[in-house]
Amino acid sequence: MTSLKSALLDSSARPSVVSDLNELVDAEVSKKGIAVKSGYGLVKKIKPGIIEAAIDSLLDDFVQRLEPFYADFAQSGGGSFGDYLAGRSDEVSDAMLAVTDERAERSQRETIKKVYNKLRPQGKKNVEEALPALGGVLQKYTG
Secondary structure: OHHHHHHHHHOHHHHHHHHHHHHHHHHHOOOOOOHHHHHHHHHHOOOOOHHHHHHHHHHHHEEEEEEEHHHHHOOOOOOOOHHHHHHHHHHHHHHHHHHHHHHHOOOOOOOHHHHHHHHHHHHHHHHHHHHHHHHHHHHHHOO
């Protein structure tokens, strides 16, 4: 199996990866409560295209944090990467949220910080719930 970095960050695959992840975020948000939907809608209204741009800007950091999990998954014989991530949901979600926590802290946009901080307490649960689908999207590119 190829590495996540080589599969997902390649210039020929990256736009499709970002698009697929954007669709995943939209689908996951549609399953959430009013607070998440409202916050998400507010962010998209403030700056259309911001979600896809955020995914693209965070992708390298997410891939770096997920690479050790993917290497272990590949070494353990493969199967469903979504199932693998779900089985390690606590540590995987912590690794992913560390990326967004760091980025939110550095943001100069107070509205983004405010919305992020409001939604962050539910963040771990939301990330954990999305891990099976995330693994499916990523595995699509790793063959």
